[in-house]
Amino acid sequence: MFDLIVKGGTLPDGTVADIGITGDRITAIGRLEGAKAGQVIDATSDLVSPPFVDPHFHLDATLSYGLPRINASGTLLEGIGLWGELKQIVTQEEMVARALNYCDWAASMGLLAIRSHVDTCDDSLKGVAAMLEVRDKVKGYIDLQLVAFPQDGFYRDPTARANTVRALDMGVDVVGGIPHFERTMADGAASVRELCEIAAERGLRVDMHCDESDDPLSRHIETLAYEAQRLGLQGRVAGSHLTSMHSMDNYYVSKLLPLMAEAGVAAIPNPLINIMLQGRHDTFPKRRGLTRVKEMQAQGITVGWGQDCVRDPWYSLGTADMLDVAFMGLHVAQMSSPDEMRRCFDMVTVENARILGLEGYGLHVGAVASLVVLDAGDPIEAVRLRAARLAVVSKGRVIARTPRGDAMLEISGRPGSVRRRHPVA
Secondary structure, three states, rough: OEEEEEEEEOOOOOOOOEEEEEEEEEEEOOOOOOOOOOEEEEEOOOOOEEEEEEEEOOOOOOOOOOOOOOOOOHHHHHHHHHHHHHHOOHHHHHHHHHHHHHHHHHHOOEEEEEEEEEEOOOOOOOHHHHHHHHHHHOOOOOOOEEEOOOOOOOOOOHHHHHHHHHHHOOOOOOEOOOOOHHHHHHHHHHHHHHHHHHEEEHHHEEEEEOOOOOOOOOOHHHHHHHHHHHHOOOEEEEEOOHHHHHHOOOOHHHHHHHHHHHEEEEEEEHHHOOOOHHOOOOOOOOOOOOOOOOHHHHHOOOOOOOOEOOOOOOOOOOOOOHHHHHHHHHHOOOOOOOHHHHHHHHHOOHHHHHHHOOOOOOOOOOOOEEEEEEEEEEOHHHHOOOOOEEEEOOEEEEEEEEEOOOOEEEOOOOOOOEEOOOOOO
């Protein structure tokens, strides 16, 4: 007797199987004909996927668009300035409420694991306290990792170092940084070194905003790779954004990528946000600021797509849909072959889970019973349609349902409804 059976679904690898769930674990995968369950989800012809994972977000700022005003220039720097004003007047209660609202969106979209950076350049650390409260409130259905993020610069802000350490002492999970925002390249490199040493001493992971710039000489990712290897942090370090690599000299990149691979440093590009923010000083040709995704993957570097922002000082759109992120990334990175399109789906599921170090993730016996039933036949179709989440299961419990995305037609001689699903050639 199972608590829940997801029946007849197509797994991302094309296998058709039933999934039996007992408690919060997957306890059987295969043909479960005749098996009884307290609840059955019919997933015949639908894609059943492990949950979506976002490795890069800012939950403390989300859903604050227009406060205290709109980002008129659309630049990263104006967004940072606006957030600096907002965090002086926002209350802890407001941050909790907005973050919980976003987590409702995420749950409805099958986004069940999020790594969120939280600003530590604030003596009150109300953002840290707020996000720790949110982490506790959503732990039954969303795995939330928090990154201690000195938004105004680990050295540039006079209180950032002490407050970042305080945040880690309060229970924040990951060490962050923003070396390209320090006053000098030297300070940036020194901040990478010290922050990685703090992580190594505490046994924590590292996730740095790194080289989020159009400047081809912003090369802190090289230092991050060096420190990861020096301190034995291989497999526990990620560089987020890496947009300067878009503009770097090709010879230098040919040296850099093997160093990243050797150091086990992952990369987290954020396609929706970076193509909006980068290249603002260009006329034409206008750079789009996406890092070298396919080239890194060819070197064996783990690369995952991140959402970054939704309705905040940096980005006015977004719906907590990681398939939106994959769809945009597919286009901007020109990942158009069938294998590349499938990889884009993996980059918002299994690759991101690897970056976060999630335990028990996936569709196998013994895994945590978290999954999504999608109105699509395969991963490529899921990305193409940004498919409806017919059912979301978190830790053995159905937490969300969405109707199919069929449209009704009133056209003489044509069917009464249309479904935009279409088999892959």
